[in-house]
Amino acid sequence: MDLASQIYVRKSCRKYLDDEIDMNQINEFLSNVKSLIPEISYYYEILTKDEVNIRTRWKAPYYLAIYSEKKDNFGVNAGFVFQQLSLYMQTLGIGSCWVGMASVKQDNPDFVILIAFGKSDDLTRDISQFKRKDLSEIADSPDDKLKPAQLAPSAVNSQPWYFKHTDEGFDIYKVKPNVLKRKIIGKWMDIDVGIVLAHLYVSNPETFEFEVKNKKDIKGYSYIGSIKI
Template identity: 65%
Template structure:
């Protein structure tokens, strides 16, 4: 299964067909998905539109409610795991969108975020249609190896990732948002970081490694979140 090519065509889907889906597609894929951090337990449930408090002007026939232990870096782990699922579903003609506002009607304390999904005729776009920062803006110098991360989706397209080259890969940082944005998207940006790392993993599956170092450079305006080798 090659999900790398889906990175270059995916778009967040908000226009769905009212068609049924074989949910075994999701269950079977999730049995073999790779987490970023093994020690964090997580689970999900599949909901219909009627089981969700929809706060957007659009809705989907189905929602994946994501739950996790609230351990360190759990949000990044959620983004890493479930972006792999999003790309897989897209490869099967199913659109997805990370949704920050909607919540299950019967959510528990471990609820993190929902992902809307459903059949759609509007799940891809041309590479030229992506509105993203330049590679030179997300790294200490322009590097085409970072294109998969560059194309990752993020809350209000904030693109909070920054990569610093080191001898064996990259130290990864998150942009410190201003006070106003921090109140709105701080939690979502940690999920976004996991999504970007999932893109890097899927593009370098044989060599990708993630670790959190105790020694790293402090960069003004950024928070260190981990290091990758690709």
């Protein structure tokens, strides 16, 4: 199961088939998935399109609802855990897409976000089709180690992360949004940071480490944590 290779072909899927899916594979994967911050508890449920409120023009046959206790960096942890699932589902011929414009019909204060998913014949793309910031725009200096991060999906493709080299690896920061961006994508930015960290983890599973240190923000960015890869 090579999750890292999926980074270079994955696309956010919006075209689905109505084929049934063996959910046991998904449940088994999530029972063994790596958490970024083990102290944060989370859970999920798999719903049909009739059980969610959808504000997109397209629909998927299934939706995975993510719930979490609301501790510091809970969104980062959720993005980290469930982007691993997204990459895994891709290996099974299952497409997926993070959906901010949707919610569960049954109100739950632990709700974080939904992931749409289903079988699809429109799963992949060539790396030339990715529209992403240059490596020099997401770090203090270009670094090929960050290629998996460069290709990570994010809300409205905002790519709200920034990496600063350290002696041991990188400090990762999140863009401080202006008022407009905070209103449009602010609540999803932590999830985006978790997604980008998931890409770096699956690309470096033996060496990846994450730690929150006592570091200050830098101009335009909030400190999230430090990684070794």
